Amino acid sequence: MLNQMLQPLSYLAIRHPQKWKVDWLFPIVIAFVCTLCSVGEGGNSDIYRSSGPVSMLLGFFSSLPGFYIAALAAIATFGRNDIDNVLPEPTPTVKLMTRGENVLVKLTRRRFLAMLFAFLTCESIALVLYSVLFLSYGSVIAEFSLWGGVASKILILGMTFVYYVLLMQMLAATFWGLYYLGFKLHEPQ
Template identity: 30%
Template sequence: MALQKHTKVFTVFSFLRLQSPDIFWYQWIYPSVIFAVAFGGFQWWGDQFISFDKDNLISDINAFMGILVGFYIAALAAVSSFSNDNLDQIMKGRAPTLTTVRKGAEIKETLTRRRFLAIIFGYSATLAIILYIFGVLQVHLIVVQPTEPWAQTIMTFIRQMTWGLYIWIASSLLVVTLLGLHYLVERMHRA
């Protein structure tokens, strides 16, 4: 538990620790399916059907991420401060739970609507920041290609893994954003 006080920066990833019969689909399955279609489709058929300027695409995505970060933080602030008794009720149905350790004891918390939305928008803001940083590095860093064949193979593998991670994070951001918007548009108005 000595490291517990140093893990506070990872609280924003609490969404991935939520437990519910349904939430696993939004955490892992849907983002992975979107990733497989996007990444796999481009790997196998992309050169035949798609031609794009990668640097301009990343610049445009970065501009969008800059806007999204502000949206998510504003949504997080609004959810946290909005006075509505419905937000402080335990979610109906198969409500997600979150297990945390406080003062050495495990606490299993059934989430309120406010806590659930705060977790969603905190996670989304973090993913948008990560994508933004990745985009800035992609646009401004130039990696010199090695001359050795084995090093080129390793660099190609690292490049593919990095792009795969980028696409999975973008897929997760899309799914979680749609979940959060669904909840704000539809579920918040049903008590």
């Protein structure tokens, strides 16, 4: 049952030569820069403050799961036949568990986009929950860092970095999904 609940994360297991850049390289590099830019006086991050980016973006993040679910429903019911053709080379693949054994599946545009938007729905919900956690406990952790606690400064910077990685990963994957929906989906294969 837990395996089924975590299935939206299987998008991260899709193999394609360029996909790791969208999933990890760009988000981590941008998150590192954002984390460095958000470090304030004394090595603290102020993004969790009431006027910081986390609280300002939380309302926007809260509405995203509905839009991703709508995109997922549109993809699942899209009536064009060639959306079910296997993607051209290099074809993205994923290992799926079928009847107790791992099977390597070449992805169609429909399956790729469905996996992508299921992942984005999951990640946006996780980002909302992480934002609430960050806003709730970020200032408490920061209080300890004001007393010179190196561990709490590292924890705040780590939480800031993770927040930005999730945010940048979601943005990169969203733009990639929009590219596929807006342009690649309408190209003949």
